[in-house]
Amino acid sequence: MNDPLVYLNGAMTPLSKATIPVLDRGFIFGDGIYEVIPIYGRKPFRSEQHMARLFRSLAAIGMPNPHSKEQWMELIGKVVAAHPADDQMVYMQVTRGVAKRAHAFPQEVTPTVFIMTNPIVLPSAQARADGVACVSMEDKRWLRCEIKSTSLLGNVLAAQNAAENDAVEAIQFRDGFLTEASSSNVWIVKNGKLMGPPKDNLILEGIRYGLIEELCAAKGIPLEARRIARVEVFAADEVLLSSATKEVLPVASIDGQAIGNGKPGPIYQQLYAAYQEAKAA
Numbered sequence: 001m002n003d004p005l006v007y008l009n010g011a012m013t014p015l016s017k018a019t020i021p022v023l024d025r026g027f028i029f030g031d032g033i034y035e036v037i038p039i040y041g042r043k044p045f046r047s048e049q050h051m052a053r054l055f056r057s058l059a060a061i062g063m064p065n066p067h068s069k070e071q072w073m074e075l076i077g078k079v080v081a082a083h084p085a086d087d088q089m090v091y092m093q094v095t096r097g098v099a100k101r102a103h104a105f106p107q108e109v110t111p112t113v114f115i116m117t118n119p120i121v122l123p124s125a126q127a128r129a130d131g132v133a134c135v136s137m138e139d140k141r142w143l144r145c146e147i148k149s150t151s152l153l154g155n156v157l158a159a160q161n162a163a164e165n166d167a168v169e170a171i172q173f174r175d176g177f178l179t180e181a182s183s184s185n186v187w188i189v190k191n192g193k194l195m196g197p198p199k200d201n202l203i204l205e206g207i208r209y210g211l212i213e214e215l216c217a218a219k220g221i222p223l224e225a226r227r228i229a230r231v232e233v234f235a236a237d238e239v240l241l242s243s244a245t246k247e248v249l250p251v252a253s254i255d256g257q258a259i260g261n262g263k264p265g266p267i268y269q270q271l272y273a274a275y276q277e278a279k280a281a
């Protein structure tokens with residue numbers, strides 16, 4: 001579908017016709033927030049959690065919420081219904097709106113609301129069978145990574161570093177401790193236990209983060225959230241990525257060094273199976 005219908009500020013419009021003024025603060029300052037919601041069989045997956053995070057992001061940047069949860073779900077439903085694919089990935093963005101350029105919040109501004117969808121592109125069977133290559137790098141982003149902000153230059157530069165090194169993700173470390181990858185959360189496994197960095201301002205709390213907590217509890221996989229040193233990542237039995245589009249994905253190597261035996265491990269296999277069960281439920 002070349003020109004799907006998208007939602008922009010109150011109307012459904014073909015993507016090619018959807019335009020915003022150049023003074024939109026999303027364009028000028030990256031002053032906005034976003035969400036990415038997977039749709040399976042035309043149903044949003046974990047929509048409650050995505051809505052809660054959307055509302056948290058809006059509150060965190062002092063932006064009034066232009067819609068109720070029910071209105072948001074209705075708008076998402078319209079965009080999803082207009083697309084032929086059953087499995088999709090909805091992207092939604094809210095910016096502070098259009099105003100004369102000045103850094104501080106403008107008075108009486110109307111937020112810009114944009115929602116689009118695309119067929120979801122999941123990792124290939126080969127990536128799942130072999131695991132993926134990653135690179136490591138210093139996390140040089142700001143200290144409010146818990147906000148799902150459209151100001152993503154740090155993440156863009158990290159992703160580009162990965163791309164230039166034929167890697168799927170850039171795994172970042174701040175002061176020697178694991179934070180997250182350019183657009184996914186990172187987990188390690190040691191002696192059958194899954195570990196992830198704490199949910200604080202240094203990472204985005206992925207909707208998969210909460211899901212993995214639930215799946216671990218249900219499947220009896222021990223889970224610990226704590227600061228994880230760089231050496232522990234390289235010495236892990238398994239390293240996993242999680243995100244809306246990667247679901248859970250095994251890491252085979254970082255900077256060319258094999259993780260564990262360089263193959264997807266048993267905790268990955270269990271979590272991936274549990275994830276597919278949760279999608280089908």
Ligand code: PDD
Pocket residue numbers: 036155180181182183184185203204205206207208209242243244245
């Ligand atoms: N990225 N950390 C960062 C920096 C992310 O950008 C994402 C998601 C995650 C995982 O969050 P979730 O489980 O809710 O997808 C963690 C989305 C997919 C994106 O920017 O396209």
